[in-house]
Amino acid sequence: MLQTSADGLSALIEDMNEEELRARPHGLAPVLWQIGHVAVIDARLARQAGQPLDVPEGWEALFAMGASGEGHLPAREAVVGLLREANDGLVRLSRADLARPIERSPGGTEPLGYELAFRLFHRGYHAGKIMTLRALLGKPRLLG
Template identity: 25%
Template sequence: MSDLRPDTLAAFDTLRQTRQSLVAIVDALPDAARTTIPDGFNNHVLWNAGHLAATEQGLIYGLSGLPVDLPDGFVSSFRKGTSPRDWDRDWTWAEVRDLLLSLPDRTEADYRAGRFETYREYRTTPGVVLTSVDDAVLFNLYHEGIHLGAILGLRKLVG
C-alpha cells in the first residue's frame, strides 16, 4: 500500500484512546460483574469486550484474506450472534484485556507495512458497505462505540 490515508492513521490513535477508556471502565468492575448476564440479555461485559477484538480482526484481517491474530476458539466465542451461555471454555478478562490493548498497534504496523493488499467487499449489519481496509478501520470505530455503550449500560445493571 503506497498511500497511507491520514484519516485511517488517525483512527488507530482514536482506537487506542477508546480502548484505554474501555479497559479502565471494565477494570473498575468486580470480577463477577464482568460475567453476569442480566435477565433479558444474551451477553455480558466480557463478551462485549471480546467481541470488539474479534470484530476488529474479522473486518480488517479476515476480509483482507489474512489470518486473524487471536487465540484458538476466540472468534467462535465472540463473533456476532454468539453468547457466553454456549462457550465451551471460559475466557478471562486478562486475556481479553491484553488483546484489546495490543491489537491496535499490531494492526497499524501491518497497515503501515502494506500487508492489506486486497479486500473483499462487505455489507455490515447497519448496511454500510466496506470496500477497503481503510473503510474497515474507520467503520470499526463506529462498532466500538456501539459496544462501549452496551458495556456502560450493562455496568449500571451489574456493577
C-alpha cells in the same frame, strides 16, 4: 482515535470484578463478552490486512456476532490482551495505504480506511452496551 477508543474500552472495566464482568443481567451478553467480541472482530481485520496475530482456538465462535455470551469465557487478562494486540495491529495498519481493498466476510471488499473507521463505530456501539450493563449492575456512570 483507534488508541483512544481501545483505551476507553479498557477504562470501562477497570473497576469491575470477575463476577461483574461475567454477569448477565436480563440475559444480556456480559461485559467480558462485549470486550472479547470487539477484540476478535478487530483481530480479524488485522489478520485480513496481513498483520501476524493469533486468536485462540474457539474464540471466533465464542465471540461471534449474535452469540449469547453464555458458557465459559476466558480470563479478563487474555481478553484484554487480545484487544491490545489487535489494536496495535490496527494502529500499524492506519499508517498504510488506506485505499487498499480488504476482503470482507462474506464476499466483497472495502477500502482499509473504511474498515478502520467502521471499527471506531463498532467500538462505540459496544461501549454503549457496556455502559448499560454497568448501570444494571449498579456501577457508576463513567461517560455523559
